[in-house]
Amino acid sequence: MAQRILLDMTKLRAALAEKHDLQVPEAVFYPAPNREGLRTIRELAVFRYACRRCEDAPCIASCPAEALEKDEEGIINRHLNLCVSCKSCVTICPFGTMMTDFFKHHRNKDLYYDLTDMEEMAKFVAACPPGTAEITDRKESPEENIFRLNDRILIKDIKYINEK
Ligand code: SF4
Numbered sequence: 001m002a003q004r005i006l007l008d009m010t011k012l013r014a015a016l017a018e019k020h021d022l023q024v025p026e027a028v029f030y031p032a033p034n035r036e037g038l039r040t041i042r043e044l045a046v047f048r049y050a051c052r053r054c055e056d057a058p059c060i061a062s063c064p065a066e067a068l069e070k071d072e073e074g075i076i077n078r079h080l081n082l083c084v085s086c087k088s089c090v091t092i093c094p095f096g097t098m099m100t101d102f103f104k105h106h107r108n109k110d111l112y113y114d115l116t117d118m119e120e121m122a123k124f125v126a127a128c129p130p131g132t133a134e135i136t137d138r139k140e141s142p143e144e145n146i147f148r149l150n151d152r153i154l155i156k157d158i159k160y161i162n163e164k
Pocket residue numbers: 062063064065066067068078082083084085086087088089090103
């Protein structure tokens with residue numbers, strides 16, 4: 001049975017709120033869809049599940065580097081090669097969906113794990129705050145707020161937008 005990472009974003013937010021300088025490991029899924037930078041599973045999850053997809057998105061309007069745009073599904077996409085880590089988008093987002101450490105660590109490759117590799121998966125889980133990540137053979141379970149981000153990653157979070 002396929003082994004996956006299950007990352008609980010609600011618990012992760014609580015851990016970050018408790019300890020602001022917490023270094024949360026990042027992870028990319030190789031072959032990553034976007035190799036111009038390290039697009040992390042947490043960032044993908046936040047924009048897919050927690051973001052309200054505001055019609056006139058204030059995050060996009062506030063970005064001085066034109067680094068944010070919506071894709072064809074209305075999901076925010078941050079171009080890491082343009083982002084200057086000013087955090088204007090974090091400050092202006094009325095729902096506080098983004099985690100500021102995205103912008104602090106996005107060029108720190110030491111914090112990244114390749115989740116196509118079982119050993120790296122185990123190291124990623126060990127590096128996460130206790131209780132926020134596990135390796136599982138479970139599948140997507142929307143009734144439990146568990147969603148499939150990709151073949152190897154399940155995200156547990158409150159989903160604000162019901163996709164058709
Ligand atoms: S942190 Fe990056 S994406 Fe956000 S407003 Fe600043 S430049 Fe734009």
